[in-house]
Amino acid sequence: MAEKCTSNSSIAIVMVPLPAQGHLNQLLHLSGLVSSYNIPVNYVGTTAHIQQAKTRVHGLDPHTITNIHFHEFQTPSFETPSPNPNSFHKFPNHLMPSFYATFHLRGPVCSLVCDLSVNHNKVVVIYDDLMKWVVQDLPEMPNTECYSFNSTSAFMTYSYLWELKGKPFHPGTELYEDIPSIEDCFPPEFWEFLRIQEQFDGKLNCGELYNSSRVIEGLYLDLMAKEYDHGLKQWAIGPLNPTEAKEKSKGSNKRHESLDWLDKQQRDSVIFVSFGTTTTLCDEEIKELAIGLEKSHQKFIWVHRDADRGDVFASDVRKVQLPEGYEERIKETGIIVRDWAPQLEILAHCSTGGFMSHCGWNSCMESMSFGVPIAAWPMHSDQPRNSQLVTKYLKIGLSVRPWARQDEHVTSQMVENAVKTLMASTEGDEMRKRAADLSNAIKKSVIDGVVNRAEMDSFIAHITREN
Template sequence: MAPSCNHNQNRVQNGHQLPQEVVVVVVPFPAHGHLNQLLHFSRLISSYNIPVHYVTTTTHSRQVNFRVHGFKSTNNIHFHEFSTPVSNSPPINPNSITKYPSHLQLASQISTNLRKPVANILDSLSHKNRRIIIIYDSLMGSVVQDYLDIPNAEAYTFHSVSAFTIFMYVWENMGRPFAIDTDMIKDLPSNEGCFSPEFEKFVKSEHEYSKFSSGKIYNTSRVFEGPFLDYLSKEQINKGKKQWALGPFNPVSISGSIQPRHKSLTWLDKQGPKSVIFVSFGTTTSFSDEQIKEIAIGLEQSQQKFIWVLRDADKENVFSKDFTKKIELPKGFEERVKENGLVVRDWAPQLEILAHTSTGGFLSHCGWNSCMESISMGVPLVAWPMHSDQPRNTVLITKILKVGSVIKDWARRDELVKSSKIEKVVRILMASEEGEEIRKRAEELSFGVKKAVGEGGVTKDEFDSFIAHITRGI
């Protein structure tokens, strides 16, 4: 989204710099899927010449900047980095039946240590600016609560999940206060097994703070989630607050790769159009050795080209030098598939891989970041949900939008997925008429999203209206 106006330029009078008119403070939850979305959002806001201050821990600031892809510079964003007490997170257990990443539970404890530093930043900025806008992750409400004591501050809650998922969560919790299309809930998976009890309690306590915010922001598009945004805007749910659908936050096209190019992109350059399936399960998934073996055999027997990002879930500190056991593959696997496949064991530039013309499918956990990036780039998904919002994102992607298929139903989440199932689903997506139909729908949806963020598009207009709102009267 290109800036359409020149809000908030620095003013100079009698040789002295006057205060900024408006400044935005962004406070993400310290987990990659949240950090990444709000960094992309910060870039979009700053393109309107509005200063953005991004506040997180030292480790997580380093992490999100190291992994940023899709744009080349964050120089116009001010990073505030704070150290937090060192804590011993439990080890990753790839053999756990429940895939919720309990080893990252301490992220919620880390965030509580940010309350005082954030309050100090808000207080300082409030004296230098006519208005201070706080955009905070819905899991960081307690951290920013002191803005209520600042007369020229207002806050907006950012929801990091789909409008469909957040609507179903709220609607069910409210006792289903109005009727909706029954087709939407016919195959709706339960929330059982999605979260740990501790995290559920944490979410509820943080969401209490949202009642004080001035509005809600979603990383989604009216192009494909219009009905659910309309439901969320109903008085029973929204209580008269403003809401904006401003996504995708990530760039919808890649104008030039970050140098040096990652080896996966160089490998993709040599492949045919739409011929490669990208296999990646995000930053919070670890598999058992047995499941990894089945994935490997399934990919090999499918005889389809693939890039497989094979790495453990993120530790609390992704830069920790703790020993990490190399994930073992079946003997001779990489040698046998070297003509067809590439195994990547480090961080991979997912957005750039999805944007590449050789990528024709995405075997994914269906985290919302991955869904939005895949939709943006017109790449259909094979959904394998693990936890959190992923089972319901899967319903949105496969049953409602019909731009993907399911490899593992949530009701059978405790079962091993056999290589024969993986082979079958990969072949259907990559080498069948059914797969081609899914791909066409994904490409059409991508076209609609790209049109929406362009000049005169519904998303561009909504973003302009958000900027006009936070700069009103100035």
């Protein structure tokens, strides 16, 4: 059931996210930012995915959500298989049914935009770049404009198009001839989904939005604008996550136990280990990771959980046993979190000095915002290329295992070496210094700890202009 929007404003916004946590999160943050300009925002999706977005959002003022109109549409039921920990490819194929289910949103979203266009001078649709099928009819509707939102790095977007074009020479790109082949980053099932979306390239959008910053990716944003955006206007409005995390007060019942534990540790002494919501490790990888963390003798917080299912509220969750006696042995050096963790607050804590990450773009942006260097262990999709950006271009991280050896299990020795280098070496200290410098530059580009306000103001001025 969609909430009725009663605003008589001259403009209305419709957000169309892909139903995966990182994508839901980014467009919900953007919804909050747009609504702060007193523009009504309509956020669409299935009932389960909207509940998922609301439940898990971090760093967004709860009062902001009350200013967003959520439109919950029903789609036919579909099987929500469990993640396969033993799959050779780490891509979350089990989420593909939920991606295809979004095709049923085409009609309801079209009807919503039609209704909004009656009461508003302009309807602006901001759609995830992987939701082109759903919004394909909207550019033909009266007083409607569509803008593509890129939920991955500009480096990823640029390098994908650059590879498709045969890797032509552009200044600055000669350093990245060894980037992972895009064919290796996604399975065939996803390429088919992508081909369905790409048939609408060039037919939909009036401009490009990036959850990025020119401080981080100026070269690649400029290359995109020059080579591949075909004259479209471009806005780098990131980081969408807050750059100043608002912690729960100490002693609060709502404060996560990991933060209380961090309060007792020395500055930059803890490595945070988390692989996002789409990664499932097999039993052997979990064992090797556990042993490697223990043998490193470094303090750690490890978020130990499986990938999301298509329905994150499903009750049957795989429980993997750690080595016998492990938690007792590491109780002085680490803690294990088996549920949702407050990643923003953990990364912002002064005791956190490193982040072992899959290099999803949300995690990269959050880590850079708070000046935390990365031990990169990419799994699939944009992650291998994001790890290249982090380790080779920005030089604020290191690789746990080279992507060229992706068919090998990460060993405890690889984990131990990466953790020791990042947390207890001169090389790691230099990465931490560069990460801190980048964080300071990012924070100078934002206002009140949130978003590049100059770029955001420019986008708002553009969509509210009188034609």
